Amino acid sequence: MKELPIWDQTLIEKYNVAGPRYTSYPTALSLTEGFQQQDLLSAMASATSRSLSLYIHIPFCSQLCYYCGCNKVITRHQAKADSYLDFLATEIIAQAPLFKHYTVEQLHLGGGTPTFLTSTQMTRLVKLLEQHFNFSAHTERGIEIDPRSLADNMLVNLRDLGFNRVSFGIQDFNDAVQLAVNRPQHADKLKQLITQARQLGFTSINADMIYGLPLQTPSSFKHSIAQLIALNPDRVSVFNYAHLPERFAAQRKIKNADLPSAHDKLTMFKNTLEQMLDAGYQFIGMDHFAKADNELAIAQNKAELHRNFQGYTTHQHCDLLGLGVSSISLIGHTLLQNHKDLKSYYHALNTTHGSAINKGVHLNSDDVIRAAAIKTLICQFELDMRAFSQHHGVNFNHYFADALTAIKPLIADGMVTIADNMLRVTARGKLFIRIICMCFDAYLQQPLNSTRFSRVI
Numbered sequence: 001m002k003e004l005p006i007w008d009q010t011l012i013e014k015y016n017v018a019g020p021r022y023t024s025y026p027t028a029l030s031l032t033e034g035f036q037q038q039d040l041l042s043a044m045a046s047a048t049s050r051s052l053s054l055y056i057h058i059p060f061c062s063q064l065c066y067y068c069g070c071n072k073v074i075t076r077h078q079a080k081a082d083s084y085l086d087f088l089a090t091e092i093i094a095q096a097p098l099f100k101h102y103t104v105e106q107l108h109l110g111g112g113t114p115t116f117l118t119s120t121q122m123t124r125l126v127k128l129l130e131q132h133f134n135f136s137a138h139t140e141r142g143i144e145i146d147p148r149s150l151a152d153n154m155l156v157n158l159r160d161l162g163f164n165r166v167s168f169g170i171q172d173f174n175d176a177v178q179l180a181v182n183r184p185q186h187a188d189k190l191k192q193l194i195t196q197a198r199q200l201g202f203t204s205i206n207a208d209m210i211y212g213l214p215l216q217t218p219s220s221f222k223h224s225i226a227q228l229i230a231l232n233p234d235r236v237s238v239f240n241y242a243h244l245p246e247r248f249a250a251q252r253k254i255k256n257a258d259l260p261s262a263h264d265k266l267t268m269f270k271n272t273l274e275q276m277l278d279a280g281y282q283f284i285g286m287d288h289f290a291k292a293d294n295e296l297a298i299a300q301n302k303a304e305l306h307r308n309f310q311g312y313t314t315h316q317h318c319d320l321l322g323l324g325v326s327s328i329s330l331i332g333h334t335l336l337q338n339h340k341d342l343k344s345y346y347h348a349l350n351t352t353h354g355s356a357i358n359k360g361v362h363l364n365s366d367d368v369i370r371a372a373a374i375k376t377l378i379c380q381f382e383l384d385m386r387a388f389s390q391h392h393g394v395n396f397n398h399y400f401a402d403a404l405t406a407i408k409p410l411i412a413d414g415m416v417t418i419a420d421n422m423l424r425v426t427a428r429g430k431l432f433i434r435i436i437c438m439c440f441d442a443y444l445q446q447p448l449n450s451t452r453f454s455r456v457i
């Protein structure tokens with residue numbers, strides 16, 4: 001069992017600045033245009049993994065949530081999904097043969113809203129994937145679900161299609177907050193769905209919440225977290241609302257005056273932390289909690305946790321193939337991203353024989369070493385400097401001289417310790433893991449002042 005994080009108000013006031021979420025290193029902001037299928041082929045030539053994590057992006061949603069920062073297309077026209085599946089089929093048929101020596105360990109459908117698809121469309125997609133990729137009997141199959149728009153028999157269909165994990169977007173139970181973000185939903189329906197998911201045998205039930213939304217107060221959110229805990233999900237993500245209206249037009253519909261103050265936001269997260277820990281959840285890191293007997297908590301305790309674009313995961317050694325509009329892949333040491341808007345995605349597939357790759361970055365040897373250090377810290381909260389040096393053929397103290405200088409103030413403030421070749425994040429430092437990782441990030445020119453990321457708490 002890991003040490004519980006400690007809330008230290010003085011540190012919070014000093015260090016609550018913006019920073020990357022490190023679902024990758026370098027972050028997606030480092031991707032540049034001009035990448036194409038040939039870059040995937042070169043990446044595959046030097047990749048050593050034979051295990052695949054497959055991500056499929058379904059961009060459609062039937063209604064706009066004003067806070068949303070995801071890549072989505074709002075529509076009520078179901079036929080748009082048929083055309084999308086036609087293009088996705090072209091991409092699958094072109095790309096899957098390259099991965100015939102891989103076994104799919106993990107399939108994740110994200111969005112947008114994957115359950116925008118009808119049962120017929122969902123079946124078509126899964127059958128297509130099964131026909132072209134090698135799935136094992138143990139493949140983890142997960143899907144993001146918007147509980148408001150779920151067809152009556154969808155959970156049963158998903159189970160029949162082999163899905164064993166579900167993630168429900170809840171965000172908040174409070175009626176006024178739901179109205180302010182244009183996402184009204186009924187708590188009773190959600191309760192029914194979670195009960196049904198358990199009865200059907202889904203082995204992991206995740207729920208997404210957001211704090212910092214308009215009209216939320218510390219007491220209203222405390223009540224929402226209590227309602228969430230009563231539903232007993234296995235994992236919970238409590239995201240910090242990233243309000244970036246200059247990037248996401250929908251967020252301009254949110255009135256600044258309705259947003260909770262910085263102080264209230266912090267109180268909400270503090271309360272959430274206490275409520276979740278009291279309810280027996282383990283703090284996995286940043287915004288993520290899992291029941292102590294959940295595989296994420298077990299993996300963290302065994303130092304086997306991993307992090308990718310979907311967040312924390314137990315699949316350590318997989319290459320990641322992302323298909324669909326805006327999807328990101330990580331093959332060996334190359335990050336690749338498909339075109340982000342539907343028109344360009346469709347155009348690319350029409351003109352390039354099934355590839356929609358547009359952006360990317362080849363990790364150089366420094367990126368690979370820094371990525372390993374950041375991932376170890378973000379997943380385990382500690383790093384064995386001697387073992388790291390041996391594994392990567394570097395002298396940690398020399399190689400990371402810049403990082404070890406940058407981290408000194410954090411050591412002085414009791415957030416990190418270095419002793420006997422172990423770099424450890426203390427209970428006080430856990431909430432600032434993003435700031436600690438930023439010391440190892442060679443791309444940050446002004447580490448503590450970046451406005452392109454959300455605040456760490």
Ligand SMILES: C[S@@+](CC[C@H](N)C(=O)[O-])C[C@H]1O[C@@H](n2cnc3c(N)ncnc32)[C@H](O)[C@@H]1O
Binds near residue numbers: 068110113208209242
């Ligand atoms: C693709 S959505 C989940 C599936 C489905 N579309 C839904 O909303 O239920 C992914 C999650 O991202 C989170 N999210 C979206 N916009 C966000 C923002 N601006 N700040 C923080 N979290 C956000 C929400 O918690 C949401 O559940």
Ligand code: SF4
Binds near residue numbers: 061070072112113169
């Ligand atoms: S939060 Fe989910 S349902 Fe709402 S707009 Fe974003 S992706 Fe769509």
